[in-house]
Amino acid sequence: MEARTLGDGLTVWLDPMRDVRSVALGVYVAGGSADEEPSALGSTHFLEHLLFRRSRRRSGAEIARTTDRLGGDCDAYTCKEWMAVHARTPSERLGDALSLLLDLTEAPAFTAEDVETERKVILEEMAEANDVPEDRLHETFVRSYWPDHPLGAPILGTDETVRSLSRSRLVGRFREIFRPERTFLVAVGAFEPEAFLKLLSKERRMRRRSPVPPLPAHAPPRRSPRTESCAFHIQRPDLNQTHLLVGTPAPAYADRQVPAAWLLSVVLGGGVSSRLWRRVRERHGLAYHVGAGLTLHRDGGMALIEAATAPKKLPKLVRATGAVLRDLRRSGITRAELRRAKDQVRAEIAMSLESTSSRRESAARAWFFRGRPWPADEVIAEMEAVTAAQVDDAIGVLFGTPASAGFGVAGPSLVGATVDELAGELAA
Numbered sequence: 001m002e003a004r005t006l007g008d009g010l011t012v013w014l015d016p017m018r019d020v021r022s023v024a025l026g027v028y029v030a031g032g033s034a035d036e037e038p039s040a041l042g043s044t045h046f047l048e049h050l051l052f053r054r055s056r057r058r059s060g061a062e063i064a065r066t067t068d069r070l071g072g073d074c075d076a077y078t079c080k081e082w083m084a085v086h087a088r089t090p091s092e093r094l095g096d097a098l099s100l101l102l103d104l105t106e107a108p109a110f111t112a113e114d115v116e117t118e119r120k121v122i123l124e125e126m127a128e129a130n131d132v133p134e135d136r137l138h139e140t141f142v143r144s145y146w147p148d149h150p151l152g153a154p155i156l157g158t159d160e161t162v163r164s165l166s167r168s169r170l171v172g173r174f175r176e177i178f179r180p181e182r183t184f185l186v187a188v189g190a191f192e193p194e195a196f197l198k199l200l201s202k203e204r205r206m207r208r209r210s211p212v213p214p215l216p217a218h219a220p221p222r223r224s225p226r227t228e229s230c231a232f233h234i235q236r237p238d239l240n241q242t243h244l245l246v247g248t249p250a251p252a253y254a255d256r257q258v259p260a261a262w263l264l265s266v267v268l269g270g271g272v273s274s275r276l277w278r279r280v281r282e283r284h285g286l287a288y289h290v291g292a293g294l295t296l297h298r299d300g301g302m303a304l305i306e307a308a309t310a311p312k313k314l315p316k317l318v319r320a321t322g323a324v325l326r327d328l329r330r331s332g333i334t335r336a337e338l339r340r341a342k343d344q345v346r347a348e349i350a351m352s353l354e355s356t357s358s359r360r361e362s363a364a365r366a367w368f369f370r371g372r373p374w375p376a377d378e379v380i381a382e383m384e385a386v387t388a389a390q391v392d393d394a395i396g397v398l399f400g401t402p403a404s405a406g407f408g409v410a411g412p413s414l415v416g417a418t419v420d421e422l423a424g425e426l427a428a
Contacts, residue, residue, distance in 0.1 A: 001363070001373040002193055009181030012371065013363050014196060015188040017356065023094045023189035024356035026086040027105045028364045031177030031185075033157075034080045034150040034297070042157015043165055045078040046115075046122060050170065051085065052076070053114040055103040055389040056167035057207070065298040069093070074100060076346050080151055080297055082368055083177070088357055091190035098196075099203055105178060107207045115167045123163075126156050133236055133243045134306075137410040140234060141245050142302075145406040151297055165372065186363045189356040224252070225300045227404055231423035241308040242411030244317060248398050250294050250301035259382045260394040261294060261303070266341040267391075268292040268324070269305060269332050273340060275324045280307060286317045298369060303398045312415045315422065322426045325399050332392045345383050349376050363423035402427035 002014040032044055054060050067074040074087040074097070085104050087097040109116075129135045139154055146152030154160070187196055227249050251257045269276040269292025280290040290307035309317045352358040353376055366374035399405075407423035417425070 001375070003373055004197070006180070009179075009183075011184045011367065012197070012200065013184070013186045013367065014191075014193045015186070015359055015363065016191055016193055017359075020356060021091055022088055023091050023097065023187060023191050024086070024088040024360040025094075025097050025188075026084055026102055026184075026186050026360045026364060028082050028084045028184040028186075028367070029105075029177045029179075030082055030182040030368065031173075032079050032081040032083060033153050033155040036150070036153065036173075038153075039161060040165065040169060040173065041153050041161040042122070042155070043161075043170060044083050044177065045156055046118065046162065046165055046170055047174055048076045048078045048083055048085075049118040049122060050110040051104045051108050051244065053110045053118065054108070056107040056109045057103050058100075062106065063100070063104070066096060070097050070100070076099050076104075078155055080155065082364070084364065086357075086360065087291065088217045094187075095199060098199060102203050102207060105183075106204070108174065110167070110170075112167045115399055116163075119162060119165070121201055122156065123159070126159065126162070129156065131171075133234075133239055133410045136228055136234060137243050137245050137408055137424075139169050140232065140410075141230070141247060141406060141408045144230040144232060144408070145227055145247055145302070146225040146300075147228055149223070149299075151225050151299065184364065184367045186367075187374050188359045188363070199206065200276050222299055227406070229404055229406060231407040232409075233414060233419040234408070235411050235413070236410050238304070239411045242311045242314045242409050243304065243308045244314065244321075245406075245408045246305040246321065247302045247406040248401075249404060250303045250398055252300050253296040253365075254298070257390070257394055257397060258296065259293075260386045260390040261398060263338065263341040263345065263383065263386055264333070264391050264394045264398065265292050265294050265303060266344055268328065270341070271344055275307065275328070276307075276321065277355060279324055280317065280320050282318055284316065286313050286320060290321075311412045314411075314414065315416045315425075318422045318426050322428065325402070325426075326428075328395055329338055330397060331397060335388060338386070338388055338391060342383055342386070346380055349380055352376075 004012045006012060033041065036043055052060065052063055070087055070089040070093050073089065076085040085101055087101060089097045143152050143154065144177045250261055266274065268274055269290060271277065276292060287307040287309045292303065292305045295302045295304060303319060307317060341349050366372065405427055407426060410417060
């Protein structure tokens with residue numbers, strides 16, 4: 001990986017690959033839902049939509065035609081801490097892809113009419129997300145578990161904030177986050193680095209923006225999210241299954257305990273030999289899928305357990321999950337489990353190296369959370385260095401305080417126990 005910082009502060013990382021015929025490009029800005037003003041929740045995601053409406057050089061129809069010419073793989077997403085516009089295309093279309101991404105992110109020209117059209121689209125997107133039980137359950141859980149921290153805010157915003165956002169407010173948000181010193185551009189795949197840098201310089205000169213005034217020097221202090229234990233039931237009588245989500249506190253992304261916590265999540269619910277899979281699915285047949293994983297941010301994280309089952313089986317599912325967690329706290333993990341988890345993670349990393357898109361997203365996480373390239377060999381070395389004792393410590397961090405867990409279900413009326421009784425049984 002070749003890392004450059006250009007004169008105006010833009011960070012560029014280049015990852016040329018042999019034996020591939022495509023290039024994955026991404027432009028990432030350090031700004032997401034977690035640093036929005038409460039009255040402007042959803043503004044970054046709103047911008048994500050508006051960037052594709054028109055630019056100073058292209059109409060919306062021209063943007064769409066270019067996207068299809070690239071192969072149809074040009075899109076964007078917003079998360080808690082950044083927004084991304086990305087493309088993947090055959091190497092001979094690299095110039096077209098770079099030109100399009102720069103138009104979208106350096107020269108948007110959305111109108112007040114565009115804002116009103118996309119407002120309707122986003123409200124429909126929010127309604128669709130509310131219809132998906134897993135999405136609504138996860139969103140409700142995060143807001144309930146981190147009620148006083150910006151990471152708990154919804155990425156899409158609320159109905160009230162989305163309806164109130166004006167074009168001037170959205171233009172202000174664009175000027176706040178789309179700044180060279182907050183922007184990361186990465187290219188992965190079939191290209192020659194020096195030729196790419198020359199092309200980038202030429203393209204940026206063609207659409208040079210006015211000098212960007214500096215932001216105020218002061219910034220609000222960062223703080224870790226304070227968890228608030230929760231137990232709730234989202235009534236969904238239209239569903240045939242009840243969806244379960246259990247969460248506990250986890251360290252921040254760059255914390256030294258993360259490698260051990262990651263391996264622990266694999267042992268707990270990261271594969272078909274994991275403890276939850278063997279007990280919940282293979283022994284008792286309580287769910288088609290059950291899993292565990294980590295959701296990590298710069299300021300903190302969560303360990304999450306997810307499953308779905310028939311409503312009448314929910315108490316049994318909770319008891320089986322609780323038994324797995326109690327066994328984990330009491331006995332720790334075995335050396336064989338640790339070895340299997342390391343082998344699994346190592347294989348997943350190795351296979352991800354064959355994908356230009358995966359390498360692009362890994363680079364974005366390294367830029368945001370570590371501020372430097374984080375090679376796959378270094379990730380693997382950190383995992384291989386984890387000891388059983390460190391995993392035992394991670395068990396204490398993630399699951400050592402059962403009363404701090406959050407508990408949420410979405411589905412038909414509960415059978416056999418209240419949501420508070422189920423949460424209490426899990427925490428016992």
